[in-house]
Amino acid sequence: MKRKPLTEDSILKKILASCRPQPGSSMSKSIALGIGDDAALFRPKIREETILTCDWFLEGTHFLRDTHPPDSVGWKCLARAVSDIAAMGGTPRCFLLSLALPASLTGRWLDTFLAGLRSASRELGCALAGGDTTRRGEVLINVTVVGEVKAGHAVLRSGARAGDFVYVSGRLGEAELGLRFLKLSKKPLKPRNPLTQKHLYPEPRVALGRWLSDTRLASSMMDISDGLSSDLRRLCAASRVGARLEMERIPRVGIPDDALFQGIDSIRLALHGGDDYELLFTVPPRRLDLVPGSFQGVPLTLIGTITKKREIVLLEDGGRNRQLVIAGWDPFRERI
Amino acid sequence: MKRKPLTEDSILKKILASCRPQPGSSMSKSIALGIGDDAALFRPKIREETILTCDWFLEGTHFLRDTHPPDSVGWKCLARAVSDIAAMGGTPRCFLLSLALPASLTGRWLDTFLAGLRSASRELGCALAGGDTTRRGEVLINVTVVGEVKAGHAVLRSGARAGDFVYVSGRLGEAELGLRFLKLSKKPLKPRNPLTQKHLYPEPRVALGRWLSDTRLASSMMDISDGLSSDLRRLCAASRVGARLEMERIPRVGIPDDALFQGIDSIRLALHGGDDYELLFTVPPRRLDLVPGSFQGVPLTLIGTITKKREIVLLEDGGRNRQLVIAGWDPFRERI
Numbered sequence: 054m055k056r057k058p059l060t061e062d063s064i065l066k067k068i069l070a071s072c073r074p075q076p077g078s079s080m081s082k083s084i085a086l087g088i089g090d091d092a093a094l095f096r097p098k099i100r101e102e103t104i105l106t107c108d109w110f111l112e113g114t115h116f117l118r119d120t121h122p123p124d125s126v127g128w129k130c131l132a133r134a135v136s137d138i139a140a141m142g143g144t145p146r147c148f149l150l151s152l153a154l155p156a157s158l159t160g161r162w163l164d165t166f167l168a169g170l171r172s173a174s175r176e177l178g179c180a181l182a183g184g185d186t187t188r189r190g191e192v193l194i195n196v197t198v199v200g201e202v203k204a205g206h207a208v209l210r211s212g213a214r215a216g217d218f219v220y221v222s223g224r225l226g227e228a229e230l231g232l233r234f235l236k237l238s239k240k241p242l243k244p245r246n247p248l249t250q251k252h253l254y255p256e257p258r259v260a261l262g263r264w265l266s267d268t269r270l271a272s273s274m275m276d277i278s279d280g281l282s283s284d285l286r287r288l289c290a291a292s293r294v295g296a297r298l299e300m301e302r303i304p305r306v307g308i309p310d311d312a313l314f315q316g317i318d319s320i321r322l323a324l325h326g327g328d329d330y331e332l333l334f335t336v337p338p339r340r341l342d343l344v345p346g347s348f349q350g351v352p353l354t355l356i357g358t359i360t361k362k363r364e365i366v367l368l369e370d371g372g373r374n375r376q377l378v379i380a381g382w383d384p385f386r387e388r389i
Numbered sequence: 390m391k392r393k394p395l396t397e398d399s400i401l402k403k404i405l406a407s408c409r410p411q412p413g414s415s416m417s418k419s420i421a422l423g424i425g426d427d428a429a430l431f432r433p434k435i436r437e438e439t440i441l442t443c444d445w446f447l448e449g450t451h452f453l454r455d456t457h458p459p460d461s462v463g464w465k466c467l468a469r470a471v472s473d474i475a476a477m478g479g480t481p482r483c484f485l486l487s488l489a490l491p492a493s494l495t496g497r498w499l500d501t502f503l504a505g506l507r508s509a510s511r512e513l514g515c516a517l518a519g520g521d522t523t524r525r526g527e528v529l530i531n532v533t534v535v536g537e538v539k540a541g542h543a544v545l546r547s548g549a550r551a552g553d554f555v556y557v558s559g560r561l562g563e564a565e566l567g568l569r570f571l572k573l574s575k576k577p578l579k580p581r582n583p584l585t586q587k588h589l590y591p592e593p594r595v596a597l598g599r600w601l602s603d604t605r606l607a608s609s610m611m612d613i614s615d616g617l618s619s620d621l622r623r624l625c626a627a628s629r630v631g632a633r634l635e636m637e638r639i640p641r642v643g644i645p646d647d648a649l650f651q652g653i654d655s656i657r658l659a660l661h662g663g664d665d666y667e668l669l670f671t672v673p674p675r676r677l678d679l680v681p682g683s684f685q686g687v688p689l690t691l692i693g694t695i696t697k698k699r700e701i702v703l704l705e706d707g708g709r710n711r712q713l714v715i716a717g718w719d720p721f722r723e724r725i
Contacts, residue, residue, distance in 0.1 A: 060719050061719050062623070062719075085438055085543075086543070086545065089546070089627060090477070090545050090546050090547070090611075090627070091442065091473040091476035091477055091546065091611050091612060092440045092441055092442035092473045092474060092476070092477050092479075092536070093440070093441045093442070094438045094439070094440060094441075094477075094538075094543055095438065095439040095440075095441055096438055096439075096540075097433035097438075097439055099435065102421055102430045102431065102432055102433075103430070103431040103432075103433055103439060103535075104428045104429070104430060104431075105428055105429045105430075105431055105483075105485060105518060105519060105533070105535060106427065106428035106429070106485070106519065107443075107485045107487050107519070107520060107521055107531070107533055108487075108521050109487055109489060109521050109523050109529075109531075111489065111523065111525065111529070114489075114523055114524070114525060115523075137427040137428045138428060140427035140428070141426070141427055141428050141430075143428075147441075149441060149442070149443045149533060151443050151444075151445055151531050153445060153447065153450075182441060183441060183442065183443070184443060185443050185444050185445050185531075187445050187447065187450055187451075188450070189447065189450060193445075193447070193529060195443070195445075195487050195521075195531035197441070197443055197485060197533040199439075199441060200428070202430075204432075207421075207422070207430055209422065209426050210425070210426050210427065211426070275426075275427050276427060287398070291425060291426070383396050383397050383398075
């Protein structure tokens with residue numbers, strides 16, 4: 054028996070029932086008025102600036118309906134937008150969900166999607182405040198996240214100076230390897246396979262970003278979403294500087310010893326793989342001693358230095374210098 | 390000769406060049422940091438709450454690429470989201486633009502779209518603060534608008550009480566008539582044809598909304614985006630009340646005396662037509678004398694009363710009462 058597709062209002066009710074923060078909870082404090090009116094009302098804290106970011110998450114471009122489980126789609130659409138808040142050194146407060154989907158997906162798919170979204174919302178302390186829904190042949194998602202940071206404390210892309218040291222958190226290329234594994238794998242994978250975990254359920258580095266902003270250790274910062282090569286170029290362009298990376302220092306994904314992964318080069322994944330949502334930041338020389346080797350279990354690795362000359366040079370393992378090729382993800386060049 | 394499609398970064402630059410507010414202008418004051426970093430920074434005013442809203446504007450669902458000129462798409466995607474700010478009694482401050490489009494439209498189409506967007510941004514005092522772009526086969530737009538309202542002054546949907554009077558601004562059904570004219574018309578129309586003006590370039594009632602909030606005249610308010618019948622039902626549901634409308638009082642679009650429009654019923658357009666972006670609000674009886682017949686040239690019309698009984702009754706011109714049929718636009722029921 055075919056169920057009657059839901060109306061827009063009843064889909065809103067479903068979203069609300071799944072994701073509304075508990076009244077009185079710390080998460081709901083900053084929301085004066087949530088879903089159900091023309092707009093949401095947010096109470097800004099005094100002496101804080103509001104951080105605003107929005108992110109597309111589109112079927113066929115950013116995820117595949119047959120490959121990506123709906124709860125991963127729900128988790129990731131919020132996590133990747135929250136990563137932009139982390140990259141400014143801020144704290145996520147609330148989000149707006151714009152969701153377009155086929156009427157046929159308003160049952161089980163939507164329920165599982167909302168379960169993933171609810172997990173991310175709770176884990177990241179970011180409450181649903183509003184949104185917009187409509188019908189569409191494919192799943193289209195846009196998430197706006199609102200965060201806050203002490204006035205004057207936001208860490209920008211533009212603060213890097215020649216002589217600063219370049220750091221990354223985590224190990225790069227893990228998400229890209231996970232994506233390839235998902236696509237190569239013939240049989241369905243366990244829901245929490247460690248190889249695909251980072252691609253499906255990325256964890257934005259909120260605590261690390263906030264710590265780097267509070268301590269003012271980082272002179273510049275951004276998150277790595279399109280790959281180190283593309284994103285470091287953006288940071289250098291914003292700061293009007295260049296950089297020199299040492300290939301052997303770059304922390305990279307380990308490639309499993311399996312025929313499936315033959316020919317996959319971990320340094321290529323680390324330089325150009327997308328979706329890692331690690332933090333890329335720079336530290337002035339006088340503050341270098343204050344950077345620990347890891348933060349809450351996440352390794353922090355020095356990978357190079359900022360240079361006055363506006364080019365990005367990679368010192369290869371053999372000792373040869375070459376210009377770093379920019380080959381991170383650009384939606385106007387390629388698709389997943 | 391086929392031009393090389395732009396990269397994501399160069400599209401961002403194009404958007405920025407077209408829409409960046411002048412530094413030092415009143416529009417740019419609340420934006421501490423605009424496009425070009427991981428996120429935008431907004432400086433909230435003290436003793437104000439932040440209003441947040443987002444709106445889909447999708448090719449094939451909300452507009453048609455062949456029918457709607459790109460500058461109208463640019464104008465309207467912002468204007469309709471700003472209308473939600475007006476509906477709360479707030480002042481728009483800034484917006485985020487999420488834009489997905491085919492590489493083939495990154496030339497002239499994008500330029501004209503941005504010109505329309507820039508006009509709306511300037512006229513509505515709402516500055517571009519950030520966004521996200523990607524490639525897609527169809528044009529997908531999502532706009533997030535940030536507004537502000539004095540703390541405690543936002544006018545909600547939930548404030549209507551039995552005995553309040555129901556008002557609307559403007560004349561209803563004009564946008565729907567414009568859409569029908571656009572679709573019926575065989576030849577290309579003049580860019581500023583008065584019949585299509587309201588459908589293509591709607592003007593959100595920001596000054597009126599703010600005045601109703603400042604004076605505390607309105608006990609409840611929302612904008613009419615899906616049609617009076619659907620939207621009044623939402624207001625009544627939020628306020629847990631009903632309403633009684635008098636059909637003869639409803640200010641409605643005039644139908645031109647032309648064979649093209651034969652059979653089109655102005656009251657149906659006024660009750661169920663979408664996209665008007667007029668304000669629907671309620672006024673307590675003791676404040677009735679303070680409501681003028683028009684505000685800045687926009688008529689304000691009393692169309693009925695709020696009732697305790699939770700049903701919406703329409704008193705027809707002949708004097709017969711009937712339940713109002715809810716037949717406004719619902720994307721899960723129909724498409725344009």
